[in-house]
Amino acid sequence: MxxxxxxxxxxxxxxxxxxxxxxxxxxxxxxxxxxxxxxxxxxxxxxxxxxxxxxxxxxxxxxxxxxxxxxxxxxxxxxxxxxxxxxxxxxxxxxxxxxxxxxxxxxxxxxxxxxxxxxxxxxxxxxxxxxxxxxxxxxxxxxxxxxxxxxxxxxxxxxxxxxxxxxxxxxxxxxxxxxxxxxxxxxxxxxxxxxxxxxxxxxxxxxxxxxxxxxxxxxxxxxxxxxxxxxxxxxxxxxxxxxxxxxxxxxxxxxxxxxxxxxxxxxxxxxxxxxxxxxxxxMLSADSIKAGKYDLVLDPNHLGLTIHESVGHATELDRVLGYEANYAGTSFATLDKWKSGDFKYGSDIVNIFADKTQKGSLGAVGYDDEGVKTKKWDIIKNGILVNYQAIRDQAHIIDEKESHGCCYSQSWNDVQFQRMSNISLTPGKEKYSPMDMIKDVEKGIYIVGRGSYSIDQQRYNFQFGGTLFFEIEKGKIKGPVNDVAYQSNTQEFWNSCTKICDESDYKTFGSFFDGKGQPSQISAVSHGSSTTRFDGVNVINTARNI
Missing domain, CATH: 3.30.2290.10 (PmbA/TldD superfamily)
Structure with a gap:
């Protein structure tokens, strides 16, 4: 699937x-x-x-x-x-x-x-x-x-x-x-x-x-x-x-x-x-959005899918190496960017980690499907790409001494291979709620829930919709709006991240049926975050762009 x-x-x-x-x-x-x-x-x-x-x-x-x-x-x-x-x-x-x-x-x-x-x-x-x-x-x-x-x-x-x-x-x-x-x-x-x-x-x-x-x-x-x-x-x-x-x-x-x-x-x-x-x-009587640049306030239930596509898949080592090219593309996050030690995947407040031990998550297990004890590790640290997701026969390629414990098979009938771990965004450290974030936005859109999306074969240029959209004007919710989608590329988007709510707002969203490989297999994986702000993102009106 x-x-x-x-x-x-x-x-x-x-x-x-x-x-x-x-x-x-x-x-x-x-x-x-x-x-x-x-x-x-x-x-x-x-x-x-x-x-x-x-x-x-x-x-x-x-x-x-x-x-x-x-x-x-x-x-x-x-x-x-x-x-x-x-x-x-x-x-x-x-x-x-x-x-x-x-x-x-x-x-x-x-x-x-x-x-x-x-x-x-x-x-x-x-x-x-x-x-x-x-x-x-x-x-x-x-x-x-x-x-x-x-x-x-x-x-x-x-x-x-x-x-x-x-x-x-x-x-x-x-x-x-x-x-x-x-x-x-x-x-x-x-x-x-x-x-x-x-x-x-x-x-x-x-x-x-x-x-x-x-x-x-x-x-x-x-x-x-x-x-x-x-x-x-x-x-x-x-x-x-x-x-x-x-x-x-x-x-x-x-x-x-x-x-x-x-x-x-x-x-x-x-x-x-x-x-x-x-x-x-x-929503039947809500206004249609006017295209332009907006500050986006993204709920965790929405941001999980964006993390999944623009970071989760982009940092799978087999995809980076080109092994997935025929089925679902490669990755812009190539080894030279990791080796440089200074590739700015996101802004300084962006810290993204992998963790298959996270309680309640879809990917939570004690051991992966090649017997490696699961753990937590950094993918992006202070905005810098620092690691990938690798299993036992890949670890030496990125100078790792052990597997990350992210090998999985959908059944006994399929060979195990590298699959996405739970990939999540670290919450902000200071007390800060979604309502606080709304108050700080002059012109923006608050987006809740997943929707249609598209992303290119290198996990770089993308477009995401959502379930619910609320226009923000001068720090207040103006009302629901329709026909919203935002466009960006992975590096530009994550570098526009300016604020993240604290741990009390942290929750996970996940996929039950994430597909990969040939023959295709599915897996279940979660992505955690708190409500997060991205400034100056291009928003289109989907009703006028058909």
């Missing part, structure tokens, strides 16, 4: 079309999702069979991943349940190094014979590949962790919540949107559980249980006289949490500029749906 497909998915107009994605596995009864995973002792025994078979056939290194991937997707429209599907995918992937070359094979036959055969096949593939490989793979060292485990911190397993309770919540949100001005509404709930076991010839046996949740909706309000319509998406964030995310705790939400609602560690879907109905209706 491509990133553009992800944006189309958020509109919810496709109903159950997502179910064609091969990753989702085989449809199963909901009770199957609640069955206990294979005993960890049995996983280790089977993994050792694969490791021994690989070594016995000439591999210098091998890892075995036993994966069970569970999904529940629920779709509704207005007062009806459209679809509820439960899927399971279970199998084994074996990756090896032989003659300095990678080989990979997988099987759904999770037995001694099946795993042994997969290991033998992986070695044979590696040896065949080595005949045309010019340089051997160099792996950065990694710790031998022995028998360890990690689990997403949960208060309530979302899969275990009765289906009726989840459907009732979605339908209640739909009703609230209709009662507040919406003509149509679609809603959905995506639940994912990855049960992953990793074993390697370096002595690590890692058992992980990972949970993710994403509630979403899209409301539409129509002016019957003119035939015009406006839509408003949910302001939820996909999270690495359980169903406790849906309890709408008062302590984790507050009103923002323009009457928007900010949700942090917990989400009130019904409240957001009601507000969405009102705002979609209000």
């Amino acid at each position: 491509k990133r553009r497909d992800f944006l189309q998915l958020t509109g919810m107009g496709i109903g159950g079309a997502l179910l064609t994605v091969p990753l989702l596995g085989k449809a199963v009864d909901v009770n199957r999702l609640l069955e206990l995973p294979m005993d960890v002792t049995e996983k280790k025994r089977l993994a050792n069979i694969g490791l021994n078979a690989a070594k016995g056939n000439g591999a210098s290194y091998a890892d075995v991943r036993i994966g069970r991937y569970l999904n529940q997707y629920i779709f509704t429209r207005e007062d009806k349940l459209q679809n509820a599907v439960n899927t399971e995918s279970f199998g084994v992937g074996v990756r090896v190094l032989a003659n300095g070359t990678w080989g990979f094979a997988s099987t759904k036959d999770v037995s001694e014979k099946g795993i042994q055969k997969a290991a033998e096949t992986a070695v044979a593939i590696a040896k065949a590949n080595s005949k045309i490989q010019t340089e051997p793979v160099i792996l950065a060292p990694v710790g031998s962790y022995g028998d360890v485990s990690w689990k997403t911190p949960l208060e309530k397993n979302a899969v275990a919540v009765p289906l009726k309770e989840k459907v009732d919540l979605l339908l209640s949100a739909n009703a609230e949107a209709i009662n507040n001005g919406a003509n149509f509404v679609n809603s959905a709930l995506f639940l994912i559980n990855e049960q992953k076991y990793f074993a390697s010839t370096e002595g690590s046996y890692i058992d992980q249980d990972i949970h993710r949740i994403w509630p979403n909706f899209n409301v539409t309000a129509i002016d019957s006289a003119s035939g015009k319509y406006k839509t408003r998406e949910a302001l939820s964030s996909p999270m690495g949490m359980g169903f406790e995310y849906m309890d709408g705790r008062a302590s984790s939400k507050k009103e923002g500029p323009g009457g928007t609602m900010h949700y942090y560690d917990h989400y009130d879907m019904i409240e957001d749906a009601g507000l969405a109905g009102k705002q979609a209706k209000e």
